[in-house]
Amino acid sequence: MTGLRISDLTVTYPGPRTGSLGRRSQVEAVRGVSLDVASDEAVALVGESGSGKSTIARAVVGLVAPASGSVEFDGASLLDPRGGPRARRGIAMIFQDPRSSLNPRRSVEASISEAWQAQPDAAPAGVRTDPRRRRDAVVELLDQVGLDPDVARKRPPALSGGQCQRVSIARALALKPRLLICDEAVSALDVSVQAQVLQLLVSIRRTHGLSMLFITHDLGVVRQVADRVAVMRRGELVESAGVQTLFTDPQHDYTRELLSAAVDLEVSA
Numbered sequence: 206m207t208g209l210r211i212s213d214l215t216v217t218y219p220g221p222r223t224g225s226l227g228r229r230s231q232v233e234a235v236r237g238v239s240l241d242v243a244s245d246e247a248v249a250l251v252g253e254s255g256s257g258k259s260t261i262a263r264a265v266v267g268l269v270a271p272a273s274g275s276v277e278f279d280g281a282s283l284l285d286p287r288g289g290p291r292a293r294r295g296i297a298m299i300f301q302d303p304r305s306s307l308n309p310r311r312s313v314e315a316s317i318s319e320a321w322q323a324q325p326d327a328a329p330a331g332v333r334t335d336p337r338r339r340r341d342a343v344v345e346l347l348d349q350v351g352l353d354p355d356v357a358r359k360r361p362p363a364l365s366g367g368q369c370q371r372v373s374i375a376r377a378l379a380l381k382p383r384l385l386i387c388d389e390a391v392s393a394l395d396v397s398v399q400a401q402v403l404q405l406l407v408s409i410r411r412t413h414g415l416s417m418l419f420i421t422h423d424l425g426v427v428r429q430v431a432d433r434v435a436v437m438r439r440g441e442l443v444e445s446a447g448v449q450t451l452f453t454d455p456q457h458d459y460t461r462e463l464l465s466a467a468v469d470l471e472v473s474a
C-alpha cells in the first residue's frame with residue numbers, strides 16, 4: 206500500500222530497577238498497535254498523557270527501536286537497518302516546542318538549508334553551492350508558511366513561538382516529505398496562534414498533497430485537521446473511526462469519556 210502501515214507494533218522502554226537483584230523492569234509503552242495512514246489522508250492520534258502516542262511517532266521516525274511489529278512506508282520497511290533510513294526520507298516530523306527544535310545560534314536560513322546538506326536528494330538545483338539560490342529557495346519556503354523574506358536572516362530568539370513553529374514547518378517542507386508527523390505541534394502556542402498554525406497545516410496538506418499524522422490530546426484540533434481518528438489508551442489502540450463517526454457515535458467507553466471531558470472543558474471555558 207502507499208502511505209504508512211504500522212502493524213502489531215510493540216515498544217518497550219527500560220523501567221525502574223526492581224527486586225533485591227535490582228533488575229531493570231520493562232515499560233510497555235505501546236502494545237500491539239496497528240494503524241494505517243493512507244497517502245493523502247490525515248489521521249489524528251489522540252489519548253491521555255502517557256498513552257503511547259509520541260512513542261508511535263518516535264518508532265516511525267527511528268528514534269526508538271520497537272520490540273516487535275512492523276512499520277512500512279510506501280511498501281518499504283522502515284525497520285530494515287539497510288533500507289529503513291532511505292525509506293524514511295519521505296517522512297518529516299514537527300515537534301511540540303519549536304524553540305527547542307531550532308538551534309538558537311543559527312539563522313533561519315542556516316537551519317532550513319542544513320536539511321539539504323543532510324538530504325541532498327531533496328535539495329533544489331544549485332542550493333548547496335550557490336548562496337543566492339539557497340537564499341531564494343529559503344525565501345520561497347518562508348513564503349509558503351506565511352513568513353517574510355527578512356526572517357531568513359533572523360535567529361530563533363528574535364521570533365515569536367508561532368513564527369518559530371512556521372520555520373519548523375518550512376524546514377520540514379524543505380525535505381519534500383510525503384508524510385508529515387505533527388507531535389502536539391500547536392499545544393505550546395497561544396490559542397489565537399494555534400488556530401493560525403493549524404490553518405496553515407491544513408492548507409499545506411491540500412497544496413502539497415501530503416498525508417499527515419497529528420498527535421494531539423486536543424479534540425478541537427482533531428475536528429479541524431483530521432479525516433480519521435485513532436484513540437490510544439495505556440499503550441493500546443482502542444478505537445479508530447472517521448472524525449464524524451467518532452464524534453457522533455463513539456463505540457468505546459474510553460472514547461465517550463474523552464469526548465465528554467472535552468465538552469466539560471468547552472462549557473467551563
Ligand SMILES: Nc1ncnc2c1ncn2[C@@H]1O[C@H](COP(=O)(O)OP(=O)(O)OP(=O)(O)O)[C@@H](O)[C@H]1O
Pocket residue numbers: 218219220232233234252253254255256257258259260261422
Ligand atoms: N525514554 C523513556 N524511558 C522510559 N519510559 C518512557 C520513555 N518515554 C516515554 N516513556 C513512557 O512510555 C509511556 C508512553 O509515553 P508517550 O510519551 O509515548 O505517551 P504520550 O501519549 O505521547 O504522552 P504525552 O501526551 O504526555 O506526550 C509513558 O508511560 C511514559 O512514561
